[in-house]
Amino acid sequence: MLLPIVVLGATIVVFVTVRVVPGDPALAAVGFWSGREQVELARKLLRLDQPIHVQYFLWLADVFRGDLGKSFFSYKPVSEELLRRLPVTAELSIFALIVGIVVGVPAGVISAVKRGSLYDKTARFFGVFGFSIAEFWLGMMLVIVFAVMLPLLPPGGYVEFSVDPVRHLKGMILPSISLGLPIAAIYSRMTRSSMLEVLMQDYIRTARAKGLYEKMVIYKHALRNALIPLITILGMNIGYLMSGAVLIETIFGLPGIGSYLYEAIISRDFPIIQGTVLVIALIFVLSNLIVDVTYSLIDPRIRHGREE
Amino acid sequence: MSHVLTKYLVKKRHAEIIEIIKYLLETRSFLVFGSILSLLIIIAIFAPLISPYDPLEQNLSERLNPPSLKHLMGTDQFGRDILTRVMYGARASLIVAISSITLAALFGVFLGIIAGYIGGKLDTVISRIIDIMFAFPAVVLAIAVMAALGPGIVNVILVIVFVSIPQFVRISRASAITEKEKPYVLAARSVGASPLRIMFRHILPNTLSPTIVQFTVLMAWAILTEAALSFIGVGIRPPEPSWGFMLNEARNYILTGEWWMILFPGLAITISALTFNFLGDTLRDALDPKIRRRARVY
Numbered sequence: 001m002l003l004p005i006v007v008l009g010a011t012i013v014v015f016v017t018v019r020v021v022p023g024d025p026a027l028a029a030v031g032f033w034s035g036r037e038q039v040e041l042a043r044k045l046l047r048l049d050q051p052i053h054v055q056y057f058l059w060l061a062d063v064f065r066g067d068l069g070k071s072f073f074s075y076k077p078v079s080e081e082l083l084r085r086l087p088v089t090a091e092l093s094i095f096a097l098i099v100g101i102v103v104g105v106p107a108g109v110i111s112a113v114k115r116g117s118l119y120d121k122t123a124r125f126f127g128v129f130g131f132s133i134a135e136f137w138l139g140m141m142l143v144i145v146f147a148v149m150l151p152l153l154p155p156g157g158y159v160e161f162s163v164d165p166v167r168h169l170k171g172m173i174l175p176s177i178s179l180g181l182p183i184a185a186i187y188s189r190m191t192r193s194s195m196l197e198v199l200m201q202d203y204i205r206t207a208r209a210k211g212l213y214e215k216m217v218i219y220k221h222a223l224r225n226a227l228i229p230l231i232t233i234l235g236m237n238i239g240y241l242m243s244g245a246v247l248i249e250t251i252f253g254l255p256g257i258g259s260y261l262y263e264a265i266i267s268r269d270f271p272i273i274q275g276t277v278l279v280i281a282l283i284f285v286l287s288n289l290i291v292d293v294t295y296s297l298i299d300p301r302i303r304h305g306r307e308e
Numbered sequence: 309m310s311h312v313l314t315k316y317l318v319k320k321r322h323a324e325i326i327e328i329i330k331y332l333l334e335t336r337s338f339l340v341f342g343s344i345l346s347l348l349i350i351i352a353i354f355a356p357l358i359s360p361y362d363p364l365e366q367n368l369s370e371r372l373n374p375p376s377l378k379h380l381m382g383t384d385q386f387g388r389d390i391l392t393r394v395m396y397g398a399r400a401s402l403i404v405a406i407s408s409i410t411l412a413a414l415f416g417v418f419l420g421i422i423a424g425y426i427g428g429k430l431d432t433v434i435s436r437i438i439d440i441m442f443a444f445p446a447v448v449l450a451i452a453v454m455a456a457l458g459p460g461i462v463n464v465i466l467v468i469v470f471v472s473i474p475q476f477v478r479i480s481r482a483s484a485i486t487e488k489e490k491p492y493v494l495a496a497r498s499v500g501a502s503p504l505r506i507m508f509r510h511i512l513p514n515t516l517s518p519t520i521v522q523f524t525v526l527m528a529w530a531i532l533t534e535a536a537l538s539f540i541g542v543g544i545r546p547p548e549p550s551w552g553f554m555l556n557e558a559r560n561y562i563l564t565g566e567w568w569m570i571l572f573p574g575l576a577i578t579i580s581a582l583t584f585n586f587l588g589d590t591l592r593d594a595l596d597p598k599i600r601r602r603a604r605v606y
Contacts, residue, residue, distance in 0.1 A: 009440030137574030239445030
């Protein structure tokens with residue numbers, strides 16, 4: 001119900017953002033060294049010759065038709081380029097989430113089960129550490145260690161899956177780890193605290209009392225319930241993944257929407273910045289919506305709470 | 309009567325503050341990370357006095373030297389001393405984090421409390437704006453605004469203020485909504501206190517705990533964001549040394565193995581963010597009476 005307001009608001013924010021340029025946006029965009037014709041062309045492409053509200057509604061109408069404008073410099077349609085690049089970012093994000101889950105959840109479970117042990121303390125330290133690390137720095141350090149000092153993996157570059165699946169996947173390892181480890185840190189913290197809470201519940205005591213193996217109690221009874229709150233932060237993670245993609249794709253030379261935004265920012269290609277940020281916001285809002293719906297489907301307490 | 313009541317409340321609050329300070333002083337992680345933070349601040353303030361070289365002085369005969377006794381963290385592509393630049397980088401990083409998050413907290417708490425307490429249309433408007441801002445991943449929004457505004461430390465601060473205000477609004481609004489139903493607010497209203505007085509004298513102090521924790525955690529976030537913006541090239545620009553831009557320059561030397569150009573600025577970013585995150589964790593425990601007192605019994 002709030003969705004249309006938020007999406008419409010987001011379009012205004014994006015529209016205004018690109019126009020807070022001090023001075024003449026067209027001139028700022030193409031650079032002071034360009035010729036008069038180029039400045040005029042930029043002005044036309046951004047419709048700067050029209051009043052501001054007209055600019056906005058014309059742009060909005062284009063956006064609804066799926067037209068996000070054309071690059072200032074290559075004249076390629078932004079929406080086509082975004083569609084071409086989206087799968088790369090999606091793949092990177094999914095791999096990073098897998099790293100986050102595979103590393104984070106078991107770390108959190110062991111931490112909760114062995115509460116107060118040395119393992120727990122170490123895991124908690126790395127939990128905060130992973131959360132405080134700049135993912136782009138982590139990426140650079142991984143390149144130095146695993147591509148330069150020990151030449152095991154490529155330092156960057158992108159090979160299409162259809163061209164060479166092995167090299168494609170090898171090229172995704174370091175970017176996925178760089179982007180995924182901070183997520184693993186968050187998951188281990190969340191899993192730990194949520195497991196600790198679940199382990200204190202009566203039904204766990206019942207399960208133990210009826211003589212179930214401890215492993216069964218932990219993995220079958222406790223973990224399943226402890227994982228539910230993790231779904232809520234998945235939505236937030238999508239935002240992190242999108243921000244991280246800008247940096248990680250740039251460092252590793254992956255042709256996703258993140259590096260597209262980076263290149264546009266360096267060349268001040270405003271139609272691309274405008275289109276990409278809007279698409280990122282839409283992905284973020286929609287994934288949060290999906291997360292909310294999934295959460296209410298999984299947890300009957302919320303589902304019934306809303307119906308009342 | 310109300311005089312007695314105020315006195316009681318003040319007394320109670322003092323006792324609680326003493327208890328919190330006592331808890332913190334007995335907590336090892338607070339002492340460790342508190343000291344690291346003090347050290348960072350001292351380095352930032354006294355960088356010109358304690359750094360071994362000039363941060364901008366180029367020495368082309370000593371370019372790209374690995375760490376040695378002469379240059380503990382090595383030198384960069386212009387022969388500048390990296391240790392010195394890391395020390396000066398602390399200035400930019402802390403100035404940005406402290407000023408931006410302080411401003412964001414002031415605006416955010418103010419808006420959050422009036423939205424939560426007054427409610428109605430004002431609340432709807434503020435809440436919708438916050439919802440819209442939450443539609444963007446904060447770093448992406450910051451990058452986009454910086455791309456338009458142009459680089460510079462003042463712009464970095466403004467942008468971080470802008471994208472972190474919603475965090476404070478959300479927290480303060482939620483606390484204000486819970487607090488305004490409590491008897492003490494009713495009592496204050498019945499003795500004729502003005503809405504402004506109720507909001508900022510009575511409700512505000514009771515909503516501060518989550519805000520303080522958020523403040524600390526967002527400091528870490530601001531340090532990481534400033535680094536990311538400068539790394540992309542839209543944040544703090546040379547000649548002013550900043551950790552993010554040092555990493556930007558170091559990118560060209562990844563494959564040739566000049567690891568010290570990358571390791572040390574990144575470590576500085578991570579240690580600073582880690583310090584604030586750990587302090588945030590400790591404060592969260594200290595400000596929660598249940599955790600604080602349980603820890604004492606054990």
